[in-house]
Structures are given as C-alpha cells and as structure tokens.
Amino acid sequence: MDFPSRFGVIVVGGGHAGAEAALAAARMGVNTLLLTHNIETLGQMSCNPAIGGIGKSHLVKEVDALGGAMATATDKGGIQFRVLNSRKGPAVRATRAQADRVLYKAAMRHILENQPNLWLFQQPCDDLIVEQDQVRGVVTQMGVRFLCDAVVLTAGTFLGGLIHIGLEHYSGGRAGDPASINLAHRLRELPLRVGRLKTGTPPRIDSRSVDYSVMTEQPGDTPLPVMSFMGSVDQHPPQVSCWITHTNARTHEIIASNLDRSPMYSGVIEGIGPRYCPSIEDKIHRFADKDSHQVFLEPEGLTTHELYPNGISTSLPFDVQLQIVRSMRGLENAHILRPGYAIEYDYFNPQDLQYSLETKAIGGLFFAGQINGTTGYEEAAAQGLLAGANAALRAQGRDSWHPRRDEAYIGVLIDDLITLGTSEPYRMFTSRAEYRLILREDNADLRLTEKGRELGLVDDARWAAFERKREGIEREQQRLKTTWIQAGSPVAQAVEARFGAALQREYSLLNLLTRPEIDYAALVELTGEGVEDPQVAEQVEIQTKYAGYIDRQQDEIRRLQASENIRLPEDLEYSGIPGLSREIQHKLTQARPQTLGQASRIPGVTPAAISLLMIHLKKRSTQSKTADQEA
Amino acid sequence: MQLDQDTIAAVATAQGYGGIGVIRLSGPQAKSIAVAIAGFEPKPRQAHYCSFLAETTEVLDQGLLLFFPNPHSFTGEDVLELQGHGGPVILDMLLQRCLELGARQARPGEFSERAFLNGKLDLAQAEAIADLIEASSKQAARNAVQSLQGAFSRQVHLLVEQLIQLRMYVEGAIDFPEEEIDFLNDGQILGRLEHLEQDLDQLLQQAGQGALLRDGMTIAIAGRPNAGKSSLLNALARRDVAIVTEIAGTTRDVLHERIQIEGMPLHILDTAGLRVTQDRVEQIGIQRAVSAIQEADRILLVVDSSKEADADLHELWREFFDQDPDPKRITLIRNKVDLSGEPEGLELNEAGYTILRMAARDSVGIDTLCQHLKACMGYQPGLEMGFSARRRHLEALRRAATLLQQGREHLLYTEAGELLAEDLRLTQQILGEITGSFSSDELLGRIFSSFCIGK
Structure with a gap:
C-alpha cells in the first residue's frame, strides 16, 4: 500500500545517527518519519556504554550546540563522569561519561517521542524508490510505500551484517538483531562504491562473579562534569566507579596458542578493523613485547550486574574467551553473560558524498554514521545531525550547510571523510584537527549556536541562555580591558606580594590575565571583583591565555580561505588537464573534490598541481564566456 | 582584492651580477616598508631616486623606488619595487631589511599566483605561467633525484623523522591519556626535543655554509x-x-x-x-x-x-x-x-x-x-655540492628553530602540552616546505604502529 500522507524527510535507522537526523529535520519544521526495525532499541548503545572521550566529546558538544539530543541523554543516563586531560590545556580537555544503557535509551526515546513533527514507525526498510536518480521514498518489509523528498540512511552495522565468533559465523546486525539483507542488495545496485569493514566487542561479565578487592578503583570526578550546555548536575543519576585489572603472561599465552582459531588470523574475516581499537588478539600479536594490558571494567547500568570489560574485544571462540577472562586478576571465577564477537558490514566510500552528506549519485539520498565508514556513537550522531538538517534544507528548497574545518570537529570529520575516504573505521582524535586550539569543548556553543539558530535547530530556551552567556563574556572582557591597575596602588602591591614581581607601569586587568602565573580566580581575589557565572569566567580566561595562538591560527585560516572558496565544477575532466601527472589525475578523479582547498588536502596532490588546476579553471571560464558570446 | 594578509618579498632579478638588481614586494605592508626604507612616503607610480636605509639609517644602497598601490599593480596588491645595484651581497642585505620590516620571503611563483588569484593575468599570460610551472616541476623532479643523494635534504629528512617521533609522543600523550603513555611527564619528550634542537642548530650552521657557497x-x-x-x-x-x-x-x-x-x-x-x-x-x-x-x-x-x-x-x-x-x-x-x-x-x-x-x-x-x-668556501673539487641550501631553506630552518625553542618553554614553564604540540605542528609545516607535507592521519598511523593503543 501507499502510506496516505507524504513526509518531507524519512530517516531509516534509530541509532545515534538516525535519532539525531530525525530530531534535526523535525526541529527545522519538516514533517519527518523515523523508520526503525525495532522501537525498543532506539538509542541503543551496541558497544561500550560510554559517551565522549578525547575528540569525541568535542563532537557531542557541537551536536548539543546545534540543538541535538546526545549530550542531554548523557546527562540523564551518565553514571560516571570524568574530564580527561584535565591537567593539560583546555583545548584538549574532554568529558567522558559511562552511561546506564537503560536510562540513556529511555532518555533518548522520551526526546524522540515528544518531538513535534516527528513520527516513529516500526518496520524494517527493504527498498528505496528511486526515479531518474532522485530518491522518491522507501518500501518497508511488509510492502508499505512511504513517499518523501529526502531519505537519510543510517544503517549502522546492519547492511549485510555478519557476526563472527571463532570460526563460526552467522548473519546479524548486532547480537540479537537481524541484518538488513534486502536493503544491502538494493544499495549494491546503485552506482556507489561499497566495501567491508569490521569491528568487535568483548564478552560481557556478571558483576556478582568479580572480586573487586584486588582491582584498582577508578571513581568519577568531583565536582561532577556536565555534558550539555543546558544540562545540570542534578539531572545525573547516582554515580558509580569503574575498576581496572590487567592481562598477564598467562592471558597472552592462551591467546597466542589459539590464534589459529581466530577468524581474523585464519583469513575468514575480510573487513578491515580499526587500528586504535584492536582486538585483544591483535594487541598480543602486534605488540608481543608488552607483557600486560589494562582492562577497564565498566558498569553497564545501575539496575544490572552486566559489566563491559573495555580492552578485550575479541572474536576468538567462546571456550577461549572464558579462559582469557578467567586468567585475569579478580576475574578467576567470572561468569560471561554474553560472548564477544566481531561483526563485518557493508560501508559506502564516503568520497561518493557531498559535504551535505547527500550521495553524489542519487539526489535526496543522504548517508550518516557507520554506513560512511566511521565508528563511534559520537561520530554517528554528528553525521546524523548534519544529514538530517541538510535533508530538511533540501525538503524546504534551501541551500545546504556544513561547518568548515576551522569551525567544528564536525567540519573536520566531514572533510576528512569525503576528501580522503577511509579504509578503516574512522574515529575522531584531536590530532586530526589542525585548529585544535580554536575548536575546544568549552566553546562549542560559541562556535555553533548562532548558526544552529539560523537553521532552525536551536529552540528559544537555549538561544536565550546562549545570548546571556555571550553578553556576559563581552561585558567582562570589556571591564577587564578598561580597568587599570596603577603601579604602587594597593592592588599592584597585592600582586607583588603574591607573585613576587612588582608592576613597573600601569596594567589593565586583561594584561595581567595574560601572565601565566595569574588566573581569573587570582584576579578576582586580588581585586575583589569578578563575574559569578563560572562559564563566563572560564571563557574569558581561556580566550585570554590562548590569545596569541588563536590569532596565529586565525591568520592561517584566512590565508587558506581563498582556495577554500574556489569551487571545482562537478564535470571537471582531470585527465584533460595538461601538465597534471597521471597519478594526480587519478587521485583527483577518485576523490572528485568540491573545492580547490579540498583538492590540496588530498595526499600526493602538489602545490604545482593546484596552480595548474587554477589556471585550467580560469581558462575554462574564459572559454565558456567566449562560447556564450558566440552563441 | 587583497587575498593574503602577509606581504611577500623576493629578489626579482636573476641570481648573480647585473647592472641593477630588483627587489619586489607585494602585500598590505608594501607601503609602510617603503616609508621605512626610503624615509618618506612614495607617490603612486612615480620613480623616486633615493637612498635605501638600514635600521640604523645607514645607507645600504641607492637606487630607484617605485610604489604601485592596489589594484593597479602586477599582483593586484600594493607592490613595491626597489631597484638597486646588482650583486648578491647588497641585494641580500636589502632583502633581509625587508624581511625585518615584516615581509616574508616569497615562495617560488607566489607573485604570479597572487596576480592570478586577483585576476591580473589574462589567458595568454596564464598559459605562459603554466609552462613555467611545468618546467619548474620538471626541474624539481630532476632536483629531487639529485637531492635524494644530496646531503642537505638527507639531513632535513633526518630532522623531520626526529620531529615525527617527537610528535608521536606528544600527540600520543594528548589523544590517549588513559593508555599509560603520559610522555609529557617522564622526561622522554624533553630529551628528544633538546636533541632535535641541537641537530637543527648544527644543520643550520652547515646550511649557512651552503648559502655562502651560493650567495658569496x-x-x-x-x-x-x-x-x-x-x-x-x-x-x-x-x-x-x-x-x-x-x-x-x-x-x-x-x-x-x-x-x-x-x-x-x-x-x-x-x-x-x-x-x-x-x-x-x-x-x-x-x-x-x-x-x-x-x-x-x-x-x-x-x-x-x-x-x-x-x-x-x-x-x-x-x-x-x-x-x-x-x-x-x-x-x-x-x-x-x-x-x-x-x-x-x-x-x-x-x-x-x-x-x-x-x-x-x-x-x-x-x-x-x-x-x-x-x-x-667549502669548495672541494670532484665532490658534488650537496649542501646547496637556498636562503629560503635557511629561513625555514631558522623559523623552525625559533618554534622549537618556544615549544621547549611551553613544556618547561607552563607544562602546556597542547601548545608544544602546536609549535611542533607548525615546525613540521615549515620543514614540509623543504621535504613535502605529512598528514595528521599519517601521524596517527605512526602512533598506532608504535604504541599499543585501544581500550
């Protein structure tokens, strides 16, 4: 049957990408349908029960600044919060939370169910309706046809999913869920480059069978961090600790002598796994000289005994898994609740996408999440939000939008994916962002809220809170700039008494704050004046301390902006450009960059090649002008 | 349109001895540099015969000074031409003076590039420059083969390799704080940083010799x-x-x-x-x-x-x-x-x-x-002149040395790992002008193959 009403945007999949995509489109006022094979698993954390971490929390806070739900669900489901790198500078600090699976999922479902313009429907999606290279709708398993303007596909690991435990394997999208076979076949018919990736998960352990007395406790931070700009500590459920144990010589011996039973090493698995999240057999094999590895026991929730042993993801057979687990200190009598496994799945080369995450081949078809070769809830959520917003913009007949590399980690993520493609599951790290000192967790709101408001993603409450903060920062910066401390004045003497150096001349408070030994708190203490809002104080301090570096990065950004703004025509024939080497012609043809700046970031593309491209473009536009005149 | 914020400078006449030697500058600071060098504000598009002054107001040379305000100039930006006496030493002193006043040494082809970006070149000219770039890349290819055996590029590659190792430790410590690899605090990084600084200093001295060979x-x-x-x-x-x-x-x-x-x-x-x-x-x-x-x-x-x-x-x-x-x-x-x-x-x-x-x-x-x-002068008959470092290379090495020193201060006095990381990133970018670039993904690859990462 044809479903009687038509949607602006249909989102297929209800994981972290799908949820943010559907919410974003609906927030922008577009009639949106979220199609999932199982409403009970909306917002499910398939792997480790944690949100955030280095590079990832930056994404979470950016999604939050654009009105997304991930940070709020984390605040409501987080049972242990920590700020990583807290002893290093603010640019690389990152919030990480263990989340109660049930609470997180409930929070996400609550947000989804209460979003105006958003409708949920439980049915697997089996087919896409495509006419003249434009997507027109989707068909569900039982044959219901939904028509729409744009489709966002967030299939996760479900496309052609194959689960491996030892040398056995079976079809599945996640332990306990069926794979999407029909849709995978259908997508393979489209002119998109497809590949296989692999990821893994460890066996889960029953907390009642663990001896914590011989392990190291890892408590959360105090004061408790908060993830969302709109969040607060009192949203957090009761907090618990994680525990640390280690692999040992015997663990390694067990693994080494069973490598022939690993699907990875016997060649059964073809997909490429992530280098930074290796299975325990990979670690032992590649770093044979290391005699011990950390294992973090992370509680899966407040109402369950299930533990996630982070660090021993494995696809070895169950009997070996049991030996491995029981070889570790404190786990001698451990009971495994669920076996670990590896999963292989289809992904599509992200080089076939535009910056909006719309496929180049099929108009109106957007991809987000693991289908694009990424890994991680946060990477998925970021893409979901962007794809959902762009699908809505398309449905509304508006221009697409994406942040640049210097505006957001989301920009870095998208640009890396579509410029470079990926041959392993892509994960965010701060070292991927060249403008790391500008793209901080603490200023995600300042970088993106305004844009989110313009797009229709940010509601009134967040906008009002944001404006208050922004005005507070400006006011305080102005006050510090115009408040002067005379040499010899009581405050100057207090500075001298505290830091040992006399002030030789008149200083503004802002000048004083640039000194490494003086922080904002000291300034307040010395002058008796300051703002109460800790977020304002933090921003003023960070912006002042990083000022020189921020200016330098801004200069770099401005310098590179010119080539970012030069667009490369989609029909550009690289093989016809004189002077370009075959290798570079091939690379450009593969990547089909959208701008000259993007082309310059493709490895192996030289500055000389970029000059040739520029000249060619100029020549082309002159020729087409001449042709127009003749015609 | 002024695309770039910085002002570039280069000797525009051929290397060696000539009747006149021309230094060309392009960018927003061209005018202020003219004022500093000539001691007066130049009139647009007029030839001024004047002295070119050092900071000490000592006369470096005498010659013609021409100022072309944007957009009516070769590059479309403010352009300054100093036409003095030909000869590497004087031109070099004059160029050095411009750099001290805030200009930066232009990359090869950068004037044409700016002219092109500002729409100052027509099609025929653009094609001529395309040929030029092609020719220079052929030359570059030949040079690359030569410099593969050349001592200078080998040395710079060794430095870059050391730098990558160092960055591996710094970035590793930042991106993987839970991995028991907190190198920022165990002295590893400082040792490597100091070693790198020493080697860079040594290379700088040697390369200085090479520049001597080229420039006299x-x-x-x-x-x-x-x-x-x-x-x-x-x-x-x-x-x-x-x-x-x-x-x-x-x-x-x-x-x-x-x-x-x-x-x-x-x-x-x-x-x-x-x-x-x-x-x-x-x-x-x-x-x-x-x-x-x-x-x-x-x-x-x-x-x-x-x-x-x-x-x-x-x-x-x-x-x-x-x-x-x-x-x-x-x-x-x-x-x-x-x-x-x-x-x-x-x-x-x-x-x-x-x-x-x-x-x-x-x-x-x-x-x-x-x-x-x-x-x-270091000329040994029969030996290939491997160390033909150019002034551009020297400047890159000097900037790298300054950044490393700054990075060390960040490590020692403020324990700011992320600022050290930024200094090292810029150092690599600068050395990359000599050896070719290195992406962050390649760096991550190095980290993953060197340290056992992954919870």
Whole structure:
C-alpha cells in the first residue's frame, strides 16, 4: 500500500545517527518519519556504554550546540563522569561519561517521542524508490510505500551484517538483531562504491562473579562534569566507579596458542578493523613485547550486574574467551553473560558524498554514521545531525550547510571523510584537527549556536541562555580591558606580594590575565571583583591565555580561505588537464573534490598541481564566456 | 582584492651580477616598508631616486623606488619595487631589511599566483605561467633525484623523522591519556626535543655554509698600515681598484670590490690600516675597518714579512686577538716575500692559522690564494655540492628553530602540552616546505604502529 500522507524527510535507522537526523529535520519544521526495525532499541548503545572521550566529546558538544539530543541523554543516563586531560590545556580537555544503557535509551526515546513533527514507525526498510536518480521514498518489509523528498540512511552495522565468533559465523546486525539483507542488495545496485569493514566487542561479565578487592578503583570526578550546555548536575543519576585489572603472561599465552582459531588470523574475516581499537588478539600479536594490558571494567547500568570489560574485544571462540577472562586478576571465577564477537558490514566510500552528506549519485539520498565508514556513537550522531538538517534544507528548497574545518570537529570529520575516504573505521582524535586550539569543548556553543539558530535547530530556551552567556563574556572582557591597575596602588602591591614581581607601569586587568602565573580566580581575589557565572569566567580566561595562538591560527585560516572558496565544477575532466601527472589525475578523479582547498588536502596532490588546476579553471571560464558570446 | 594578509618579498632579478638588481614586494605592508626604507612616503607610480636605509639609517644602497598601490599593480596588491645595484651581497642585505620590516620571503611563483588569484593575468599570460610551472616541476623532479643523494635534504629528512617521533609522543600523550603513555611527564619528550634542537642548530650552521657557497662570501683585508693590503686587493681584482702609495694611511675608507673565482662570488673589503692615529678622518676609517672585519666571513690579515716588528701577531692587533677569534676565520698573509726572501707557499701553523707567503704587488702567490679562498668556501673539487641550501631553506630552518625553542618553554614553564604540540605542528609545516607535507592521519598511523593503543 501507499502510506496516505507524504513526509518531507524519512530517516531509516534509530541509532545515534538516525535519532539525531530525525530530531534535526523535525526541529527545522519538516514533517519527518523515523523508520526503525525495532522501537525498543532506539538509542541503543551496541558497544561500550560510554559517551565522549578525547575528540569525541568535542563532537557531542557541537551536536548539543546545534540543538541535538546526545549530550542531554548523557546527562540523564551518565553514571560516571570524568574530564580527561584535565591537567593539560583546555583545548584538549574532554568529558567522558559511562552511561546506564537503560536510562540513556529511555532518555533518548522520551526526546524522540515528544518531538513535534516527528513520527516513529516500526518496520524494517527493504527498498528505496528511486526515479531518474532522485530518491522518491522507501518500501518497508511488509510492502508499505512511504513517499518523501529526502531519505537519510543510517544503517549502522546492519547492511549485510555478519557476526563472527571463532570460526563460526552467522548473519546479524548486532547480537540479537537481524541484518538488513534486502536493503544491502538494493544499495549494491546503485552506482556507489561499497566495501567491508569490521569491528568487535568483548564478552560481557556478571558483576556478582568479580572480586573487586584486588582491582584498582577508578571513581568519577568531583565536582561532577556536565555534558550539555543546558544540562545540570542534578539531572545525573547516582554515580558509580569503574575498576581496572590487567592481562598477564598467562592471558597472552592462551591467546597466542589459539590464534589459529581466530577468524581474523585464519583469513575468514575480510573487513578491515580499526587500528586504535584492536582486538585483544591483535594487541598480543602486534605488540608481543608488552607483557600486560589494562582492562577497564565498566558498569553497564545501575539496575544490572552486566559489566563491559573495555580492552578485550575479541572474536576468538567462546571456550577461549572464558579462559582469557578467567586468567585475569579478580576475574578467576567470572561468569560471561554474553560472548564477544566481531561483526563485518557493508560501508559506502564516503568520497561518493557531498559535504551535505547527500550521495553524489542519487539526489535526496543522504548517508550518516557507520554506513560512511566511521565508528563511534559520537561520530554517528554528528553525521546524523548534519544529514538530517541538510535533508530538511533540501525538503524546504534551501541551500545546504556544513561547518568548515576551522569551525567544528564536525567540519573536520566531514572533510576528512569525503576528501580522503577511509579504509578503516574512522574515529575522531584531536590530532586530526589542525585548529585544535580554536575548536575546544568549552566553546562549542560559541562556535555553533548562532548558526544552529539560523537553521532552525536551536529552540528559544537555549538561544536565550546562549545570548546571556555571550553578553556576559563581552561585558567582562570589556571591564577587564578598561580597568587599570596603577603601579604602587594597593592592588599592584597585592600582586607583588603574591607573585613576587612588582608592576613597573600601569596594567589593565586583561594584561595581567595574560601572565601565566595569574588566573581569573587570582584576579578576582586580588581585586575583589569578578563575574559569578563560572562559564563566563572560564571563557574569558581561556580566550585570554590562548590569545596569541588563536590569532596565529586565525591568520592561517584566512590565508587558506581563498582556495577554500574556489569551487571545482562537478564535470571537471582531470585527465584533460595538461601538465597534471597521471597519478594526480587519478587521485583527483577518485576523490572528485568540491573545492580547490579540498583538492590540496588530498595526499600526493602538489602545490604545482593546484596552480595548474587554477589556471585550467580560469581558462575554462574564459572559454565558456567566449562560447556564450558566440552563441 | 587583497587575498593574503602577509606581504611577500623576493629578489626579482636573476641570481648573480647585473647592472641593477630588483627587489619586489607585494602585500598590505608594501607601503609602510617603503616609508621605512626610503624615509618618506612614495607617490603612486612615480620613480623616486633615493637612498635605501638600514635600521640604523645607514645607507645600504641607492637606487630607484617605485610604489604601485592596489589594484593597479602586477599582483593586484600594493607592490613595491626597489631597484638597486646588482650583486648578491647588497641585494641580500636589502632583502633581509625587508624581511625585518615584516615581509616574508616569497615562495617560488607566489607573485604570479597572487596576480592570478586577483585576476591580473589574462589567458595568454596564464598559459605562459603554466609552462613555467611545468618546467619548474620538471626541474624539481630532476632536483629531487639529485637531492635524494644530496646531503642537505638527507639531513632535513633526518630532522623531520626526529620531529615525527617527537610528535608521536606528544600527540600520543594528548589523544590517549588513559593508555599509560603520559610522555609529557617522564622526561622522554624533553630529551628528544633538546636533541632535535641541537641537530637543527648544527644543520643550520652547515646550511649557512651552503648559502655562502651560493650567495658569496665577504672577505676583509686587514693589517698594519703599509703592509700591502691595497696591493692585495688590486691583485685579486686584477686591476687597480685601490690607490697604492708608500705613504702609510693611504686607504681611509672601506673599499668594496666584487670578484669571482671560477664563478663563485667574493665580496672583498679593503680596510684602513690599523694604528693609533690623531688624524680624525683616519680614526673614523679605522673604526669602519674594525666593524667591517667583525662582520666578514673571513679575514685576510696582512703583515709585512720583511719587518721584524710584525712577527708577533698579538702585538699587531691587541684588541682583536684579546677576543680569541676563531683561527679558522683568519688567513695570515706574510706579504712582500720578494723583500724578506721567505719562500712562497701555504702552511698551517700550530695555533691553527693558515699562513700564506706571497708578494701581492707582483701577483706572486695570487693563484695559491685563490685556491685557498675556494677551499675556505667549502669548495672541494670532484665532490658534488650537496649542501646547496637556498636562503629560503635557511629561513625555514631558522623559523623552525625559533618554534622549537618556544615549544621547549611551553613544556618547561607552563607544562602546556597542547601548545608544544602546536609549535611542533607548525615546525613540521615549515620543514614540509623543504621535504613535502605529512598528514595528521599519517601521524596517527605512526602512533598506532608504535604504541599499543585501544581500550
């Protein structure tokens, strides 16, 4: 049957990408349908029960600044919060939370169910309706046809999913869920480059069978961090600790002598796994000289005994898994609740996408999440939000939008994916962002809220809170700039008494704050004046301390902006450009960059090649002008 | 439209000697640099004949100054042209002055690139430049093959490799704080950083030698009055440049002469004889002589071998030898062997000075001196000149050295790992101009293959 009403945007999949995509489109006022094979698993954390971490929390806070739900669900489901790198500078600090699976999922479902313009429907999606290279709708398993303007596909690991435990394997999208076979076949018919990736998960352990007395406790931070700009500590459920144990010589011996039973090493698995999240057999094999590895026991929730042993993801057979687990200190009598496994799945080369995450081949078809070769809830959520917003913009007949590399980690993520493609599951790290000192967790709101408001993603409450903060920062910066401390004045003497150096001349408070030994708190203490809002104080301090570096990065950004703004025509024939080497012609043809700046970031593309491209473009536009005149 | 914020500068005329040499600048600071160098605000598109001033208001050169305000210029930005005398040393000093005033050395083809981006080149011109780029990339390809064996690029690659190792530790510590690899606190990074700084310094010195080879060496002739310094200058120049008389103190000011030995440029300064004098003009001449000598790459210290009094070097020029000058910078010329009867020739004495016995007036021993000067410049016949570092490379190395020093301060005093990381990223970007770029993904690849990462 044809479903009687038509949607602006249909989102297929209800994981972290799908949820943010559907919410974003609906927030922008577009009639949106979220199609999932199982409403009970909306917002499910398939792997480790944690949100955030280095590079990832930056994404979470950016999604939050654009009105997304991930940070709020984390605040409501987080049972242990920590700020990583807290002893290093603010640019690389990152919030990480263990989340109660049930609470997180409930929070996400609550947000989804209460979003105006958003409708949920439980049915697997089996087919896409495509006419003249434009997507027109989707068909569900039982044959219901939904028509729409744009489709966002967030299939996760479900496309052609194959689960491996030892040398056995079976079809599945996640332990306990069926794979999407029909849709995978259908997508393979489209002119998109497809590949296989692999990821893994460890066996889960029953907390009642663990001896914590011989392990190291890892408590959360105090004061408790908060993830969302709109969040607060009192949203957090009761907090618990994680525990640390280690692999040992015997663990390694067990693994080494069973490598022939690993699907990875016997060649059964073809997909490429992530280098930074290796299975325990990979670690032992590649770093044979290391005699011990950390294992973090992370509680899966407040109402369950299930533990996630982070660090021993494995696809070895169950009997070996049991030996491995029981070889570790404190786990001698451990009971495994669920076996670990590896999963292989289809992904599509992200080089076939535009910056909006719309496929180049099929108009109106957007991809987000693991289908694009990424890994991680946060990477998925970021893409979901962007794809959902762009699908809505398309449905509304508006221009697409994406942040640049210097505006957001989301920009870095998208640009890396579509410029470079990926041959392993892509994960965010701060070292991927060249403008790391500008793209901080603490200023995600300042970088993106305004844009989110313009797009229709940010509601009134967040906008009002944001404006208050922004005005507070400006006011305080102005006050510090115009408040002067005379040499010899009581405050100057207090500075001298505290830091040992006399002030030789008149200083503004802002000048004083640039000194490494003086922080904002000291300034307040010395002058008796300051703002109460800790977020304002933090921003003023960070912006002042990083000022020189921020200016330098801004200069770099401005310098590179010119080539970012030069667009490369989609029909550009690289093989016809004189002077370009075959290798570079091939690379450009593969990547089909959208701008000259993007082309310059493709490895192996030289500055000389970029000059040739520029000249060619100029020549082309002159020729087409001449042709127009003749015609 | 001004696309770039920075102002670029380069010598626009061909390398070597010419009647005139042109330095071209493009960018927003062109005007302020013109004011600093000329001492007045130039009128648009007018040729001003003026002096080009150093920071000390000393005259570097004299010539024509032209200022073209945007958009009516070659690049479409503010353009300044300084047309002075041709010759590497003067042009280099003038370029250096522009860089000190805030310009940055232009990359090859950067003027054309800016012109192109600002729409100042038409199609025909663009094609001509395309050919040029192609030609230069062919040259670059040939150069790449050569420099694969070249000592300089090998050294820079070694440095970059060290830098990558260092960045691996720093970025590893930042991106994987839970991995028991907190290198920022275990001294590993500081040790590696200091090692890298030392190697960079050493390379910088060596590369400085290479630049000397390309751009020439400044040689000062010094000594007592009437030791035959001006005769030596005339013999080297193979013409009468300086007035030679028997009267001590004939040479009052510093005389400049440029010569070439087998194509390699030498800038020779003949100085006033060093002695205590009441003559006001001669006193000033001697002061100038001293400062010229101090800045020279090499000193030819001339003594009259027929005079007993000149035997004691230390006695000859007390102030100078009290400072323990590097003997390797000095060649002792025992002149007038026709009078003393000493045999002509070259030897090295115990103190490390090269001693050359010759008779400058009759050009006896002048060929030996030329061979000696070639050797001083690092020219060894039969050996490939691997270290042909360009000034651009030198500048890159210097900027890298400054960044590393800044990075060390961040590590030591503020324990700011992310700022050290930023300094190292910029260092790599700068060295990448010599060796090619290195992406963050490649860096991550190194981290993953070196450390066992992953919870």
